[in-house]
Amino acid sequence: MTESTTTLRDGHAPVPPPPAEIRAERRRLIESIRALRRLLDGRRAFELADRRRLNREARDRGRAEAACAKTLQRVHERRLRRERSLARRLDGLDGKREHQERRALMVLRRESIESSLRATRLTTSDVNGIGAGLIRDLTAAGIRTAADFTRVSWGKAPNGKGGEVLYIHRPHGRKVHINGIGEHRGRPLMEWRRAAVARAKARAPQELPPDQRHRIAEIIEAERARLQAEAAELPREADAAREDAVRLRTEALSRLTEAAREAARSAAERRAEFDAMAEQLAALQAELAAHRDRYGDAGRRLRRAQTRALRPLPAVPAPYIPPAPPAPPAHGAHGEPGPDDGTGSGAGAPADGPWAEAAPGTQVRASLAWLLPVALFALFTVAGVGELGDTTPPLWLRAGSRLTALAATTELLRLWVPRRRPWTAGPMPPGTGAQCAGVFLALVAAGMFGSGDTGVLGAAWTTGGLSALLLATGTVRRRKG
Structure with missing residues (x-):
């Protein structure tokens, strides 16, 4: 502030400036302090926004770490499931080979029996009571060999008259009735077929030929080699998946760190501006107090404004430090979760009771x-x-x-x-x-x-x-x- 006092020509006694000049200077100081206070009123909103930013950054870092840990856990669980599945399939290959050999033998025996039955033709000398005429009727109905029918049963006559008659069942569900073949001729016909089936079963092979057994063994061994190769590939696939997860986490954290560094630089510049304004406000208040002490009261109108301008500066809120995100679970060399060290995630702040109050700036939540x-x-x-x-x-x-x-x-x-x-x-x-x-x-x-x-x-x-x-x-x- 420039001195507004004047001195007499002889230099002995200073002359105070006029009251109008004193009031103008006092008013200038008060208006400057008001303007700075209005600017400093935005500091609380700035600190709150900066706290939100820091919390958001900590939350984003925690999410990146949690996502990586979750991915590593999924990779580990997927590898364990596939290893167990492959182990079960490898252990079951011997039983699978025996099962396929039994199925192949059953198919071979069924084909041999059907071939023998188709080769066993029905003649007049095979069944008592069935002559050439009935043979022609059976042939006309499609029954020539033991493979052309399966059984006989009683049922109503086709025209619904005459009571029950004997039906001969074909292999595919059809049934026919031959006039002249009743109970006395149907029973010998079935006995002839049972004898033909017994002979065909006795002639059917009891074990697989060596070439078929060798072919089944080759198929099983090829599947065993494929499963073993797949099991050997599992660690490499798991390592690649873990490397991808760690790479994604590193990239995400790098982006977040760079953004946080830029935001922190901007916040530091803004905070420095507020600090400079606070220092300027303190200097103006000191200047106003010195002006008041030197020239006294400047009038009733400026007294209240002067008192408000000389109020102490509001407490500056401490910079907020967000809580550290929980550490991700440790993983071993193969991605397995490490043992719990029992340290926990950190001690929390003491809870404030319903009538207790914490000092401003402490990093606790309302209880x-x-x-x-x-x-x-x-x-x-x-x-x-x-x-x-x-x-x-x-x-x-x-x-x-x-x-x-x-x-x-x-x-x-x-x-x-x-x-x-x-x-x-x-x-x-x-x-x-x-x-x-x-x-x-x-x-x-x-x-x-x-x-x-x-x-x-x-x-x-x-x-x-x-x-x-x-x-x-x-x-x-x-x-x-």
Whole structure:
């Protein structure tokens, strides 16, 4: 500030500047301080936004680490499942070879039996009672060999008259009736077929030929070699998958680190600007105080503005340090989860009680214990005070107590909910506990007064005075904080 005093020509006594010049200089200093205060008012919003940014960066890093750990765990579990599956399939190859040999032998025997039955032709000398005429009728119905029918049964006649007749069943479900073949000729016909089937089974091969057995063994050995090669490839596939997961995590963390570095540089520049403005504001306040001490009061109009301009600077919130993300589970050389070291993920901050307050800038979240006073005020909102007994308080007390409890519940939730969110976590404002206790005791005192019992008036006045003291203390602490 340039000196506005003048000196007499002889240099003995300084002459104070005119009052108008003093007021103009005082007004200039006050307006400059106001402008800087308005700029510094944005620091709290800046720190809150920076806290959100740091929380978001920590959350993104934690997600990248968690995604990598989850991928490594999936790779490990998939490898274990495939190893167990391949081991079961390798162990079952011997049983599979025996099963295929049995199936091949069954097919070979069935083909041999069917071939023998087709070669066994029906003649008049084979079945007693069946002559050439019946042979011609059977041939016309498609029954020439033992393979052309399976069994005989009784059923109604085709025209529905004459009672039951004997039917001969063909291999594919059809059945025919031959006139002249009844029970006396049907039984020898089936005996002839059973004898032909018995002879065909006796002639059928009892074991596989060596060439078929060798061919099945080659197929099984080829499958064994394929499964062993697949099992040998599993570690390489798992290693490649783990390398991809680690590479993706490294790339993601590199991007996040670069973005965080740039954001931190911008935040540091912005914070330095705020610090410079705070220093400039302190210098202007010192200059204003010196000007006031030197020239005294500048008038009633500037007195209040001067007092507001000389208020101390608000407390600068400490830079927020986000909590470290949980470390990913350790993995062994093959991706297996390492043993738990039992150290845990870190000690948490001590919880603040419903009436305890943490200093500004501490990195704790509002405690869940604040739900207790919220529940109490919600109860008073519904039930009122002094209404649980036989007495009925006045209408103004019933309405006023409910409105007061509702206002306290709303205010507590407004303060508590944002401080529970990860991106806006923080302690409850200083003085909130004292204000909360004061409102609670005020409601209790109002209930005592509304009960009409003269024996509790002393306690009611004491409780009311204590509530007023707590409310005043909490209000002062809130304003200072």
